[in-house]
Amino acid sequence: MTKALTLALSLLSAPAWADWQINMNKGVTALSREIFDLHMLIFWICVVIGVAVFGVMFYSIFKFRKSKGAVSEHWHENTTVEVVWTVIPSIILIAMAIPATATLMDMYDTSEADVEIQVTGYQWKWRYQYLDEDIDYFSNLATPREEITNEASKNPNYLLEVDNPLVIPANKKVRFLITANDVIHSWWVPHFAVKKDAIPGFINESWVKVEEPGVYRGQCTELCGKDHGFMPVVVEVKSESDYQQWVSDQRAMKLAMAGEASKEFSMDELVAKGEGVYNTACAGCHQPNGQGIPGAFPAITGSTIATGAIDAHVDIIVNGKPGTAMQAFKEQLSAVDIAAVVTYQRNALGNSVGDLVQPNTIQN
Amino acid sequence: MATVDVDLPHVKEDDPHHHGPARGLGRWLYTTNHKDIGSMYLIFSLCMFMIGGIMALIIRAELFQPGLQLVEPNFFNQMTTMHGLIMVFGAVMPAFVGLANWMIPMQVGAPDMALPRMNNWSFWILPFAFLILLSSLFMPGGAPNFGWTFYAPLSTTYAPESVTFFIFGVHIMGASSIMGAINIIATILNMRAPGMTLLKMPLFVWTWLITAFLLIAVMPVLAGVVTMMLMDIHFGTSFFNAAGGGDPVLFQHVFWFFGHPEVYIMILPAFGIISEIIPTFARKRLFGYASMVYAVASIALLSFVVWAHHMFTVGMPLVGEVFFMFATMLIAVPTGVKVFNWVATMFRGSLTFETPMLFALAFVVLFTIGGFSGLMLAIAPADFQYHDTYFVVAHFHYVLVPGAIFSIMAATYYWLPKWTGHQLNETMGKIHFWLSFVGVNITFFPMHFVGLAGMPRRIPDYALQFADFNSMASVGAFIFGFSQLVFIYNVIQNVRVGEKATAQVWEGAQGLEWTLPSPAPYHTFSTPPEVK
Incomplete structure (x- = not known):
């Protein structure tokens, strides 16, 4: 149904297909697809229950109208029925929670990471520190102020662009150590299904293993003050060799900057x-x-x-x-x-x- | 509910020796009459609903298009914060207390509330609490801007100075709620008419009894958490300050230990109202009265062990996530029972669709949709994608607007003829219903889509991909907002004029309140009725 609806909407407004996205992103990792499947499973369970309950309800509304001469009956309890509709939902819910628990265990398994990066939330920017390399930089919103104040037309990545994106290698397990410097933030990349609160005084863990290189965009999702809406997350996933090149470029840049300071x-x-x-x-x-x-x-x-x-x-x-x-x-x-x-x-x-x-x- | 057979010694209560209300302003300032106080609560709630609604429209106007047009981000945050606080503590809760004041004594056959002077006080401190809260809008640095959930340290170290006034306001609201709850419990447990056993009480009375216990249990927790904030801000403690050895996550645990029961405080009385209205217009007794009572009681008990499902992304241990996921999903079982019972009540009934019934039916459908998205949010792994997005905003507005607020409107239309003595203007009621129904769905349904597509909540500006559904939601919000003027018009007109209502008012209505004349006299049940 979702697909049909999306298709119908895309026919209505073909040039702006992305504007009418109605479902969660499937994402680009094994874990994000697993979560997407859980989301669709619980969604369809809700749809089925909804069709049944609303079906009986609307049937009653059309069939048992006083204006059609309906006369009310006198029964008002039935233990069997009541036990059945207590037990069946309980079974459905337990059946649903078991695969969810398995996925949770995967999400919490941050062991054996290839790259470790500390992500620190600041009002209103992100800091990325590569624990094994000597790389440490801040990532700020890059959208020009004129676009926000409507003095210039907005580019396609409006509010989802930064000066220095986080760069990670494809096909490697990257472990994030997430914390904050001032208030609570939350680091979210929808395509990775990674969302973790960045809390001052705590270090939270999360991980990702992306198969394909690409640029993925997200935002801070915990209200963190005035510019909460203006601290995007941009992650550039590079192939292994491009990533190594980037690491050595960063080192060279650092040397150049040290020279400039004198x-x-x-x-x-x-x-x-x-x-x-x-x-x-x-x-x-x-x-x-x-x-x-x-x-x-x-x-x-x-x-x-x-x-x-x-x-x-x-x-x-x-x-x-x-x-x-x-x-x-x-x-x-x-x-x-x-x-x-x-x-x-x-x-x-x-x-x-x-x-x-x-x-x-x-x-x- | 068991059929109530009433044996009234003398139905005519307006004898000359019963004095009426005092004249002038004094009537309202000094009144200890449950009907007067109930009316004041309801009028106060309506005013707050309008103020909170204007704030919602400012939010939706800013979000009509991407880019900043009308307000600065800091003011936007003040609007989202104040909108939430005012709607929760100023509109929904006082409306239910107002309905309780009006109806509980009449439904249990009591002459008034058990503690009438405290009743007066618990109302009259409320306007001051909200004056204090609203005055913060005009203070340097502005009103609270940290969200209605006021997470530390944004609400402590990084808060505007007005946070102290906010804390004071919350204390007063909490005191008012606790006193209201004590009064309701005392009334229900001590002042029921002879013969009205607990399991003969109308469901509105039952749900309020359970709600009142929830209030007494959790309002002190809210008072505790704001007091800890006050200590952190002014007295050098570090409850929530990591740099001083404190714990910002502790704030969230304490807040949601209050906050989750709080959301049931805002929906259990609604369950009671719907359980009164549907049998009336289905002309059939409520299906599964006893299981309804048990379902409400189990929802209330479970509400104490699910709080951390608001915190799936804070980095809880795995076992914590699993426990709170299972506990939360359990709540769906008694909630499902209630919905099934309402549908079974309608099945093979004899239905008519007066305005209160329309709101009640919309409640069942739309609250259930809110319940479904709640079930989805309970799935912890998927919640990592939903958390703090517009999907959550859609979810809780579905349970609060066409949930709690529709039930309040249904209750108002249902009991208004009893209060004013005038029959409803059905045409105007239906216009209000259909405008509200359409408006509410245009506003909140698209929020599911933008939330799933990745739009975070509480942002004043958004990426271009979210633009279309946001414009749609804003249009819906204005339709819904302005259609409430019809509601106000309907209520005022009903107070002023209208066809004389009978005591029975609705053909299928059952219960003690319908044995009283319409309008209900200033003093009712001075002699208790006998319930068989």
């Missing part, structure tokens, strides 16, 4: 770079114009920190402010990025302090 930058260079960093890392709370949200997030424009001593300004960005939504950015941003964004905040957004900070002083 360079001297001009004010214009820092401000220009800082604007991009600000829009990715800061504008979510402090707003693109630096005005903040009164009562929730302070303004940058005219703030005592952004117009006061530069060391204190650097310090709050590097170490954050415990007990508030202000995160420590030392893990998220490179020294160059921190120098750039500090300089930008002091010399743009309505501020004009006139000083700048170089990346090499941040490192110390």
Whole structure:
């Protein structure tokens, strides 16, 4: 029936077929297909029970109308019938729960993983740390603000695109260690049937083994504050050789970045770079114009920190402010990025302090 | 329910020595009359339903199209949070308490509630609780924005300052509910007319008795969890703060230990209402009265051991997942029994379809659909795909809107002639029903689809693939929302004018309340009736 309905809908609006998706994604792993089958099994059980119950109900509604001269009978209990319709559903439910338990056991078997990745939720981005490689980066929403505010037309991956996707190898068991830095988040990729809450102070486990390379998109699924709707998950599954290539590229990039941190930058260079960093890392709370949200997030424009001593300004960005939504950015941003964004905040957004900070002083 | 044969010493209760209501505002401020207090609860609930409904329409207007159009994400979160809190604690629960106040004394043959002064107090603290909660919308930082489930640490360390007012408001609502529940239990256990044994009580009375015990059991747990939040926020404790050695998952366990019985608090009285209405319009006694009572009692007991099915993705041990999956599926058995009994009541009856019956029939069908999606959600492995998506939103709105709220509307139409003394305007009632029925399904059915396709709940903006069904849901929401103006019109008109109602009102109605004249006098059953 689902297929027929989908087909009927696709005929109605052929160009926008994907817009009318009405069922769960089957997914791209053995486990996700198993879960899909469970979903369809319980769905059809419900359909059968529904047809039977509603069938009798609508039959009664049409047949036993007073307007058709129906006269009510006087019986009002029947022990046999009542026992039957208590016992049969119980049996159906137990029969249903047994395969579900088997699937659960598969989901919980995180042993013998080939690759291990720690996934950490931050307000409102994901951090991916490869435990066996020296790879550690953040993944931010990449959808331009103009698309969200309807000033530009929306691209097909609207809100489901990031700057740095998670990269994993195909045909390898990848184990995720999921936690959070601030509030509770939840990491979900529908095509993997992997959804696990990211909870500060806890490390949850999950795993995936994807057969085919491809790009898979999901979202945070636990309300985590203002930009909960704007922290997508994008996973790029690469073939084994492409994955190895990517790993060595990441290493090379890391070396290049370390070299850059010792360079001297001009004010214009820092401000220009800082604007991009600000829009990715800061504008979510402090707003693109630096005005903040009164009562929730302070303004940058005219703030005592952004117009006061530069060391204190650097310090709050590097170490954050415990007990508030202000995160420590030392893990998220490179020294160059921190120098750039500090300089930008002091010399743009309505501020004009006139000083700048170089990346090499941040490192110390 | 056993047939109630009543032996009334004198049916005519409006003798001159029975004083009527006081005049002016004082009548409402100082009243200890169960009918006045019941009316105030119902009017209060209707106001909250409208305020919560406006918030729902703001949410649906923003979600009409992808992109941010009307509100900022932070305000959107305030709307989803306040909509949930107001509908649960302000609309559904007070409406059931209002119906209990009006009907329970009349259904058990009591002159009033057992504790009339406490009754007055438990109502009058409610408006203040909600004024406090609503005033947070105008505070710096805005209203609570962490969802009606207020998971820590989003609701503690990361909350707006108004969270303290929210905690105070929840305490007052909880006190009101506990007092209401004590009153209902005291009334039912002590003030039944001679001859009305427990197993002769109408089902609305039975379901409320069980609901009241649930309330007494879990409202203190809610008070406990918000107090722990208060301590974390202001007194330096770390119950839910991992950095201080606390446990954010503990919050969820405590919250859902309250929260799951809470959802039955919002549906058991509805079961009672439907079990009154269907026999009336089928002109046939309720099928399986005793099994109905046992089913409600077992649902209530099971509700204490299923809480963690709201938490399948928090990383519970495997045995925990399996236990909560099996326990949750068990609830489907007594719930199924109730639905089968309602259908069996209709089978070989003599049915008519007045407005209350239409709402009751819609309840049976749509609540059952909500039950089916509940059964699907109970399958723990599949829940990893459903959890926190619009599939869940569709599920609980199916059990709460065409479930709880349709039952409240059915009850209002069913007993309104008894309250006002005027027959219903059936045409207007049917217009309201059909608009609501169509609106509710256009709103919530597509949410199953976007949820399965992968749309998370509580997001102010969404990917393009979800656009079409979201527009559809928004259109439905406006149809449903505005059709409630018809409901308000119907009720006001019925209070003002209408054909004089008889004592019996509905041909097939059974029970003590129908032995009283319509409108029911200000004081009823001053002399208890005899139930044989």
